[in-house]
Amino acid sequence: MSFPWAKEYTPSHPAMVWLDEKLPLPRFVYNAIGAGYPVPRNLNYFWNFGVLAGFCLVIQLVTGIVLAMHYAANTGVAFDSTEHIMRDVNWGWLLRYMHANGASAFFVVVYAHIFRGFYFGSYKAPREMIWLLGVLIFLLMMATAFMGYVLPWGQMSFWGAKVITGLFGAIPVVGEPLQIWLLGGFAPDQAALNRFFSLHFLLPFVILGVVILHIWALHIPGSSNPTGVEVKTESDTVPFHPYYTAKDGVGLAVFLFLYFAMVFFAPNALGHPDNYIPANPMSTPAHIVPEWYFWPFYAILRAFTADFFIIPAKLMGVLAMFSAILVWFLLPWLDKSPVRSGTYRPTFKKFYWLLVIDVLVLGYCGGAPAAEPYVMISQIAAMYYFLHFFVVIPVVSAIEKPLPLPFSITEAVLGKDEAATVAPAE
Amino acid sequence: MTQTAVADTSDDAAQGVRRRDFIHVAAVSAAGVGAASTLYPLVSQMAPSADVLAESSTEIDISKIQPGQAIKAVFRKQPVFVRNLTPTEIAEAKKVDVGSLRDPQSLDDRTKPGKANWLITMGVCTHLGCVPLGAGEGEVKGEFGGYFCPCHGSSYDTAARIRKGPAPKNLEVPPYEFTSDTVVKIG
């Protein structure tokens, strides 16, 4: 579906006419990200992050495929082959640092994309499917990132694999056999490393597939916008190309500048020194932490320190950690506010910023050692996290009195008087 | 008056258009240059890495090779034949009319001055890359007494020149030098 005023693809060159008849691929691109896709004219820079996330996926795919040409998924040589890449392969150091920091960049961008969605109510009808696919992409990213981190077979790789698969051991009855099945052994070893490599190679392509569905689902209702008011007339929109290709170009250039500043001048800043020590199944590092993008969830996992009635603390932690992400799937139905954008929801807005701070606190505690006062802080922060999604969102959306909405996007941009001249009410 | 004013504005507009186009062309070209330069590391990572290049020279001790014997050594992960020719073999190689060969080279072209008995060639058939027989103890040497490739029947003579069969070239002579009377450095 598209808006009736969407431009139609009209090839002029005979070759393009011929191609359009046989395989309308240029038409497809034109309607997807070209002049044939009308987009609200008022998108701000927070709407850059979708394109940036797609770009990150491409960076990871390209550098990853290239690294796989030199990496060896064998416990005896995995660490050495990684060092071989860093030392002997032409530009190997650059490719590996791009891939390692690319994962971080991907998560930065995706977190910004998700929190854009939280604030502007992008998950609401009619865009529920886009949201659901997005959360699915996030889950797949987490799995991919985790398995990728295991591949260099350093200390953090090994103990990360052990601890994370240990989570499955918390499931009653089937937990332990499940964990052994996942690892193909009693501890991470050759079988686990080899299958993680295989899956780490496969999952990005699955992500790519879901991304295509995500964009397809987006093109049915069209992009949302900062006012949350749906598109009414042609004057509310501009063609994606050149308007948003130009704006995304700016975002992309800024992103690449920051990304390459990390890659070239602080490539190990987000990594952990222990992963430059080869895996040693006999000795656990003093302070094991996952990569930074898992910290908020790791803090939630560790916040459950006492058995709760018949539920062991370990199971509670695992349950809570998964619920913390899975609740996002329910968001379109938990938030019943008729108003989409946080801009016009005064109460919601306050809780939103509280959530942002809360997640940062959780993240900080997740990266800190498992000691007081961090555990107590993360318990309070985790409590707010659950209250926010499970209680605050449904309750606030039921009782809050939103601010008056603009009549249309055009009116929001141009003001009432000028808007009347561009798009007279019918 | 009105006429000129109109003309002026349209001229300005045209100028503006040209300036705008220039910016877009520059921005898109910059993106193109950026994309093209990322290709450089992506392409060159497939070229031999530093450890592979480091293996590109091999030193061989030839003191134990008797006349009529040959050894197989490894150079760039491929076999190299080092052969100590007997005077008969040298005479046989020199007897051949160079002009009549498929790949015309004399024995002197293929050995170092004063060391005509040391025939050092790659053990890689120039047809499709099999390892010819003839360097190992008791292997068939083919009808010209040099090497014989069992894959497609190429026969090489005592100067390892192609004489019969599908191979287009003589066995390749790698770059080498005698670092002493008993040591050859290949590569």
Place this chain on the structure above:
Amino acid sequence: MIRIFSILAGAFFSVALLWSFGKGASSYVSEPPKPTVESVYHKHAEGPEGGFSFEGAFGKFDKQQLQRGFQVYTEVCATCHALKHVAFRDLKEIGYNEAEIKAIAAKYKVPEYNATTGEVKTHDGVAKDHFPPVVYGGQGSPPDLSLIAKARHGGPNYIYALLTGYQPQPAEVLKQFPDAKIPAGLNWNPYFANLNIAMPQPLVSEGQVSYKDGTKPTVEQMSADVSAFLMWTAEPKLEKRNQTGWPVLGFLLFAMVLAYMSYRTVWADKKH
């Protein structure tokens, strides 16, 4: 309906967290965590005065220093510590020529394992070989040093601080923590994570190595040199990385300006 379930779920997790919090807080109050000997006496690593030449975005290795550091490594560290990720050919990058590398490599015996016969033979090292493993007869396992500068918080500064940080245990330690006696065979070092390190002080006196370039071999100098050398073994591409980084960022800055100008031009006639 879904909202009622959701509020119940929220309450469930919150109560469970409160329960954990309550238990944790009560034990925190009844038995507040006591300071440990590590939390009181562990010191943050400081590098040599003036820092290292390779620090910062314009950093470069000082090849003279790396060669001195290599000398310290071979004459002192190499007795116990290997350098397996470094090949002799890599020494070219710190200024040795081919003949020198050949001579250095030839001093080492490199083991070769024949998987068919199970035989282990050794050959004299050549440029393409890596530094061979070091057989260590004592207790424990001295770590390989090739990546040590990236495998420790603080990197080369940590190595420097550790090497220069050996000292007798301060008397007040035992007054405050009577259990903190140095275990037999270990040595007090406030920069080591648990303060007691198995490695005896390796660089003990001035002149332990004699530098060919005339630099005065003080303990600080030798420590700084070997720390720099180990930074090179851990990150040999550091210089190339810095040198590549600047043009790339410069280009991206230029691209950013062009992209912004292009964006402004496209949107010039559209209010948004």
